Amino acid sequence: MLYREAGQFKTSYVADSAIFPLRQDRIGLGLIIVAAYALAFIGNSFLLQAVMIPFLVFSLASIGLNILTGYTGLLSLGTGAFMGVGAYACYKLMTAFPEVNVIVWILMSGFFSAAIGALFGLPSLRIKGFYLAVATLAAQFFLQWCFIRIPWLVNYNVSGALDAPLRTLFGTPIMGPNATPQTRYLVVLTIVILLTWLASNLVHGRIGRMWIAIRDMDLAAELMGIRPLQTKLLAFAVSSYYCGVAGALLVFLWYGGAEYDVFNINQSFFILFMVIIGGLGSLIGSFFGAALIFILPIVLGIVLPAMLSPFGISVGADVIEHLRFMIVGALIIFFLIVEPHGLARLWQIGKQKLLVWPFPY
Amino acid sequence: MRAPDNPVFAKGDVLLAVDNVSLGFGGVKALTDVSFDIRKGEIRAIIGPNGAGKTSMLNCINGFYYPTEGRITFKGVKRPKMRPHEAARGGIARTFQNVALFKSMSTLDNIMAGRSIKMRSNFFWQLFRHGPAMKEEVEHRRFVEEIIDFLEIQHIRKAPVGKLPYGLQKRVELGRALAMEPELLLLDEPMAGMNLEEKEDMSRFILEVNQQYGTTIALIEHDMGVVMDLSDRVVVLEYGRKIADGTPQEVKSDKRVIDAYLGVAH
Numbered sequence: 001m002l003y004r005e006a007g008q009f010k011t012s013y014v015a016d017s018a019i020f021p022l023r024q025d026r027i028g029l030g031l032i033i034v035a036a037y038a039l040a041f042i043g044n045s046f047l048l049q050a051v052m053i054p055f056l057v058f059s060l061a062s063i064g065l066n067i068l069t070g071y072t073g074l075l076s077l078g079t080g081a082f083m084g085v086g087a088y089a090c091y092k093l094m095t096a097f098p099e100v101n102v103i104v105w106i107l108m109s110g111f112f113s114a115a116i117g118a119l120f121g122l123p124s125l126r127i128k129g130f131y132l133a134v135a136t137l138a139a140q141f142f143l144q145w146c147f148i149r150i151p152w153l154v155n156y157n158v159s160g161a162l163d164a165p166l167r168t169l170f171g172t173p174i175m176g177p178n179a180t181p182q183t184r185y186l187v188v189l190t191i192v193i194l195l196t197w198l199a200s201n202l203v204h205g206r207i208g209r210m211w212i213a214i215r216d217m218d219l220a221a222e223l224m225g226i227r228p229l230q231t232k233l234l235a236f237a238v239s240s241y242y243c244g245v246a247g248a249l250l251v252f253l254w255y256g257g258a259e260y261d262v263f264n265i266n267q268s269f270f271i272l273f274m275v276i277i278g279g280l281g282s283l284i285g286s287f288f289g290a291a292l293i294f295i296l297p298i299v300l301g302i303v304l305p306a307m308l309s310p311f312g313i314s315v316g317a318d319v320i321e322h323l324r325f326m327i328v329g330a331l332i333i334f335f336l337i338v339e340p341h342g343l344a345r346l347w348q349i350g351k352q353k354l355l356v357w358p359f360p361y
Numbered sequence: 362m363r364a365p366d367n368p369v370f371a372k373g374d375v376l377l378a379v380d381n382v383s384l385g386f387g388g389v390k391a392l393t394d395v396s397f398d399i400r401k402g403e404i405r406a407i408i409g410p411n412g413a414g415k416t417s418m419l420n421c422i423n424g425f426y427y428p429t430e431g432r433i434t435f436k437g438v439k440r441p442k443m444r445p446h447e448a449a450r451g452g453i454a455r456t457f458q459n460v461a462l463f464k465s466m467s468t469l470d471n472i473m474a475g476r477s478i479k480m481r482s483n484f485f486w487q488l489f490r491h492g493p494a495m496k497e498e499v500e501h502r503r504f505v506e507e508i509i510d511f512l513e514i515q516h517i518r519k520a521p522v523g524k525l526p527y528g529l530q531k532r533v534e535l536g537r538a539l540a541m542e543p544e545l546l547l548l549d550e551p552m553a554g555m556n557l558e559e560k561e562d563m564s565r566f567i568l569e570v571n572q573q574y575g576t577t578i579a580l581i582e583h584d585m586g587v588v589m590d591l592s593d594r595v596v597v598l599e600y601g602r603k604i605a606d607g608t609p610q611e612v613k614s615d616k617r618v619i620d621a622y623l624g625v626a627h
Contacts, residue, residue, distance in 0.1 A: 206480045224449055224541060
């Protein structure tokens with residue numbers, strides 16, 4: 001009953017083209033953001049460190065891939081490598097210029113992966129679909145080779161690993177061994193909210209329409225004066241920017257240090273699954289996908305033993321692990337059958353139903 | 362909507378001239394030595410039996426194909442080899458035989474996408490959806506709303522076009538082409554698969570576009586009644602060659618056209 005469109009009249013085109021035209025949606029979004037910030041103060045460090053920070057990082061990477069694959073329709077398997085470029089660029093920048101605040105370098109590092117992404121996006125003018133995916137695979141392997149073989153990237157560190165140096169913001173450590181999960185969570189949350197807002201502005205404006213036009217009918221798009229190469233490269237650049245920032249956050253604000261192999265092909269697939277299950281061409285779907293693929297297994301790991309113990313069944317950790325994989329796998333198949341367009345579409349349908357409830361239409 | 366004002370080209374001047382154009386794909390000749398012109402402000406029909414090369418002709422005009430021989434002159438300038446998006450920026454818009462809309466977008470967004478080339482605000486402002494970006498968005502929205510009113514599709518403004526009935530999709534596609542404010546509008550079978558009422562509506566829109574905005578129109582159509590009523594001049598193709606060119610009356614009584622359509626007694 002509370003969720004109604006009635007009585008909200010739009011009197012200007014600005015109001016009518018708002019991203020959240022419904023007042024209730026705007027209130028809901030505000031509440032979610034407030035709750036997310038409140039979580040930093042009420043959540044324990046396990047929740048923040050092992051659940052929320054990675055969830056936000058993966059959401060950001062999914063938004064990146066979604067811009068490319070969901071909005072522009074270009075399949076990419078180079079996500080992991082583009083995340084890696086961001087992480088290595090961030091490492092080089094913050095060790096070379098330690099006096100500049102690290103937040104600046106995290107946001108700047110995305111530009112390096114944007115440039116690399118645009119470079120590897122060049123074949124997209126000629127090839128699409130699976131063939132493009134194979135071409136982006138080249139980026140994945142080549143860049144990973146660079147991460148291993150070029151010691152300059154890790155400042156000739158003998159271990160070959162990236163490690164998070166101590167960095168502060170307003171005197172509080174936000175990076176490195178002394179930074180608490182709480183401060184790191186707040187930094188990640190703020191960056192993710194900011195970048196999500198910018199992405200949402202982009203996809204709802206002229207550029208977003210051009211991307212979708214290329215995805216839906218590239219010949220017609222070209223016929224309307226949309227330059228295919230520029231539009232696709234822009235999508236590659238913006239997408240890689242998001243992946244790059246996500247990669248930097250992943251290494252320095254979540255892991256605290258990592259080797260090249262976190263950016264392997266598995267990472268690319270992992271993000272791709274999140275995008276597909278969350279919903280291609282939907283920003284909120286990126287969050288849903290990250291939640292389903294990353295958080296659900298953790299929740300199951302906690303809930304399953306608790307559910308089984310009242311029946312006197314005590315199982316080993318290994319069995320729980322197997323059960324977890326089976327349930328998550330089954331749920332993925334279930335969701336894909338129920339709604340091939342992803343969780344975002346389910347969410348949309350749900351909202352539509354709620355708007356007219358209790359009537360069917 | 363304003364007619365694109367270009368004082369050099371008064372009504373009646375040649376807007377686009379096709380001179381001795383041939384188009385071949387390997388051994389197959391789609392067009393052989395075709396010449397005709399399209400004058401400013403007229404409705405020019407291109408007709409012919411199936412496989413006559415009508416769509417190939419349109420594809421040459423808007424840059425999908427480059428003629429193997431001959432040349433195309435647009436606004437008095439010989440056209441170099443160009444990509445379709447360059448032709449579009451030059452003022453040529455087009456609709457397709459099979460509707461080629463952006464299926465997941467709403468009617469509004471489809472027509473707004475047609476305004477892409479007219480939009481100037483840079484990436485930075487797009488990121489913030491403020492200042493020039495928003496001002497431009499509203500400005501173009503106003504223009505798009507005029508097209509929506511003109512085509513009488515207000516009720517489907519926010520509907521995803523993939524779910525619309527065929528007749529309305531054709532109308533949205535016309536709207537999208539109009540959003541580009543083209544000087545030359547190419548319509549590839551705008552009435553294919555429509556019932557009588559939809560055809561009447563579409564004919565009315567085509568005439569209004571032509572008369573109100575002075576847009577030059579070249580159309581391919583199979584419904585002879587429509588062609589004869591709408592067009593100022595007709596060019597007839599058969600097997601990639603031009604067999605007749607003239608007013609509907611002239612073409613209708615041309616022996617070769619009758620033969621092409623009805624067959625020849627042997």
